[in-house]
Amino acid sequence: MNHILVSRLNILGVALLLFFSSSAFATLVSNIEAFNQAVETAKPGDTITLANGEWTNVELVFKGEGTESKPITLNAQTPGEVIITGQSNLSLSGKYLVVDGLVFTRGHTPTGEVIAFKTSPTELASYSRLTNVVIDDFSHPERELSDLWLAIYGKHNRIDHNSFINKRNRGVTVAVRMNSKESRENHHVIEYNYFGPRQVLGANGGETLRIGTSHFSREYANTLVQYNYFDRTSGEHEIISNKSSGNTFLGNVFFEAQGTLTMRHGHYTRVENNYFLGNRKPNTGGIRIINEHQTVKNNYLYGLTGRRFRGALVIMNGVPNSPPNRYDPVIESVMNNNIVIDSDYIQLGAGADEERSAPPKSSEMQNNIILGKYNDTPITVFDDVSGINFKGNVLTQTSENPIGKGFATAPYKVTKNEYGLMTPEQSLIDGIDFGEIKLPVTKDKVGAPYYDKKDGKVAFGSGKEIAVRQGIDTLANALENSKPGDTLVLENGGEYLLTRFANINHPVTVMAKPGAKPVIRSEKPSFIVIRNGGALTLNNLWFDGAASPDYKGNSIIRTSRSSMNINYSLLVDNVKVTHLNINGYFYFFKAYPGTFADEIVIANSDMNNITGAILSLNKETEDLGVYSVENLTIEGNTFTDVKEEVVTVYRGGFDESTFGPMVSVKGNTLQNVGKGKTHRTGASMYFHGVQNLHIDDTTLTDSAPISLYLTNGEPITVIENVSHHNTPKIRANNEEYSVENVSYQ
Known part of the structure; x- marks a missing residue:
């Protein structure tokens, strides 16, 4: 071999040695111990890869000092196939770190943060990136306990293409934290x-x-x-x-x-x-x-x-x-x-009260296009708005204008453009130099690309229809074996006895075809228990309390006594309820603290001989603006011989972060309601702190009064077309509610 060839081989060997000695390492780890060891030895440009599979009860601490051109990366072997569950979290600190492709689900953080850009109060992450990460239903089972899913500390961090x-x-969900100088002016x-x-x-x-x-x-x-x-x-x-x-x-x-x-x-x-x-x-x-x-x-x-x-x-x-x-x-x-x-609604000077007494000043509201067909009074003025300069605005010609100056009018001419967005006439758009009306980003361009964005909520009636024969615990067994969205069809005129709780663990419908109602009785203190994740529709059924035990506080339906972090719905239509009189406090429905309903509907039903209330929604009593139901509808029912209220709803305190409940009571007949000797509120219907209440087309006979307690937040309370027969007048803590066509005989 000649010396020239030897020389060239030596040079190549040195080059390869230098290349491998300075190149980045990729380390695949399959447990927390291997992960910790890899973190300890990680250098700029290195990659630590979590092996596919489920990582349960792990607290990942990712520290490192990368560089702009050679960050240290923590990623998934396959994006979306590293599933972090149980009581787990991730913290990172240092510079130029990247976290990519992990999924947190089916668990919750054991601390106050799921992902934190810090490993201690003084060790923060900067110039780092979180990308293609998913946090899905990684929620503490107690809904009232607080935590952050992503807490961003440090400076110059990028959070992109994640799904929360x-x-x-x-x-x-995501919080930018600024509790130290090192996290301010963070960019x-x-x-x-x-x-x-x-x-x-x-x-x-x-x-x-x-x-x-x-x-x-x-x-x-x-x-x-x-x-x-x-x-x-x-x-x-x-x-x-x-x-x-x-x-x-x-x-x-x-x-x-x-x-x-x-x-x-x-x-x-x-x-x-x-x-x-x-x-x-x-x-x-x-x-x-x-x-x-x-x-x-x-x-x-x-x-x-x-x-x-x-x-x-x-x-x-x-x-x-x-x-x-x-x-x-x-x-x-x-x-x-x-x-x-x-x-x-466009609200100017909103929140004006004795404390918030300073109106806007030296401000502008100009060149806005305001076109609408649903509300002819879209602008509400709560205080002096002379400090706002109104100029060049356009308002629908049929709308009232409390400002006067600074507004032209135009007919309501709105069409759907090629992007599916409702659009005013082009001349109006050109007049304010708005540009093309088009979404700046679409749903398919955001989030972790590998993770589904479909709605996980299961609709009632979307599953199978299952016939349930009459008998002992046939209903409880059918519920236990049902799947989300299923409909259980009971026999017309059949008799169903429950000797154990009928648990509702997912959305399900229990009904009978038109005809004679099947009768459901129970030997337990509660017929049906809505558990976390449950939701229930009932139709054309008869609940009878004759077989119930002699316990105070019985109920036909109740929520779990434990906190439920998934909202439920209860829809009741064409249901008969009788003989809830085995003791002094037998309720149709009770909601326990720490539970929340998106919707409760009681419609077209006949309920009588009840020693408790129909709906007990008054257990959130800490007076912090917390309540039990967002939307409540009671429509077309007859309630007879009910010792307590048809409904009691409680939202206490003066917190302005919540704007419910919203309650509609329409077309109901109340006969001998709310007059039980042990009844605390002495009301036929009791509403405390309800933010939107409408009672319409309702008759009360030989009953206790409707009772209102109006609190903060400019509640809307409208009572109209209500007839009282041998029933006291409406009782309220103030007169800030609307009454029309309300009679007393």
């Missing part, structure tokens, strides 16, 4: 994430995204939130709670979300080119301005029905010399060039 779905307990970027459905919490603490807290609200975060999709994020009325200064919200989409993007604290916020698609769903909202130097421009708002703080566009009153945790007045802020279609 079905947070069911109290606590913010985080939160983009292309899918914020999936979040059920109504029925309490404060259900925000989807929060940046800062009131304590640090006048500090600058400078966080950018762009091109995210908020899909039915309805935890509470603040979908986004901005509580710091200098943040930007650009090009996000809010789909049928019950709440608003709220500038709760902080100044110099920019809200631009966001799309709010309410589609006329209840309580859907838009944008709320509080504080100074806020900019709201070129946003599209369609089909929003929310009122008060959930209005489409809201400018608040403030508190003079406000402390950080209250409401700074709106000063030098703009609400310009927005398009508002078929949205019911």
Whole structure:
């Protein structure tokens, strides 16, 4: 071999040695011990890969110092196939770290955070990235216990293409934390994430995204939130709670979300080119301005029905010399060039009261297009708005205008464009230089690409129809063997005896075909128990209490006594109820604390001889704005000889983060209701703190009075077409309710 060839081989060998000695390592780990060891030795450019499978009860601590060109990566062997369950979490600290492709589900964090960009109060993560990660129903089983799914500390972190779905307990889904100097002026970027459905919490603490807290609200975060999709994020009325200064919200989409993007604290916020698609769903909202130097421009708002703080566009009153945790007045802020279609409420000076007495000043509301066909009084003025300069706005010509100046009118001419969005005439759009009406981001472009975004909620009647023969425990057995969405059909005129609880663990329907009602009796204190995950429809049935034990507090239906972190529904139609008189307190339905119903309906039913109440919804008594049901409908029923109330609903306290319950009582007949000797409220129907109550076309005979306790939040209470026969007048703590065609005989 000649010396030239030898020399070249030596050079090649040295080069290969240098290459392998400096190259990055990829380490596949299959347990927590191997993971910890890999983290200890990780160097810039290295990758730690979690093996596919289920990782249960693991607390992953990921520390490292990567570089911009050579980050240290923690990823899944296959994105979506590393499933982290049980009591698990992830914390990271250092610089230039990447977390990619993990799924957290079927569990909850043992601490206060599922993923935290810190490993200790002084060890934070900066210049790091969380991408393609899923957190789905990783919720504490006790709904009232609070935790954060993602807590972002440090600076210059990027959160992108993640999916956050079905947070069911109290606590913010994603929070930017600013409780140290190292986490302020952070310049985080939160983009292309899918914020999936979040059920109504029925309490404060259900925000989807929060940046800062009131304590640090006048500090600058400078966080950018762009091109995210908020899909039915309805935890509470603040979908986004901005509580710091200098943040930007650009090009996000809010789909049928019950709440608003709220500038709760902080100044110099920019809200631009966001799309709010309410589609006329209840309580859907838009944008709320509080504080100074806020900019709201070129946003599209369609089909929003929310009122008060959930209005489409809201400018608040403030508190003079406000402390950080209250409401700074709106000063030098703009609400310009927005398009508002078929949205019911624009609120100016909202929240005005003795404390919030400072109206907006040095502000603008200009070049907005406001067209609607559902509400002819879309603009509500609560205080002096002379501090807002109105100019160039367009209002539907049939709408009332309490402002007068600064508004032209136009006919309601709205069409659906090629993108399926309702659009005013092009000349109006051109007049405000809005540009093309088109979603800035679509649902398929956000979130972890490997993870399904389908609605996980099972509809009643979507499963099999199963015949259930009469007999002992045949119904309980059929329920135990049923699948979500199934319909159990009982025999007409059949007799069903329960010797054990009939448990409802998923959505199910129990019914009989038209004809004679089957009779259901029980030897247990409760016939039916709705467990976590359960929901129930009942139709054409007869419940009789003759076989029930002599226990105080019996019930036909109740919730679990344990906290339920999944909201339930109860729909009752054409049901007969008799002989709930074995003792002094026999109820049709009882909801226990820590449970929450999206909807309860009692319709077209006949219930008599009952020693308790029909609906007991009064167990949330801590007076923190917590309540038991969001939507309650009682329609077309006859209630006879009921010792307690037809319904008792309680929402106590003065918290403004919740806007329920909403109650409709229509077409009912009450005979000898609410007059039991041990009855505490002395009412036939008792409503405490209900935010929207409508009683219509109802007759009360020989009954106790309707009792109202009206609290904060400008509740809407309308009572009309109600006849009282030998029944006392309506009892209320104040006169701030509407009465029309109410008679006493």
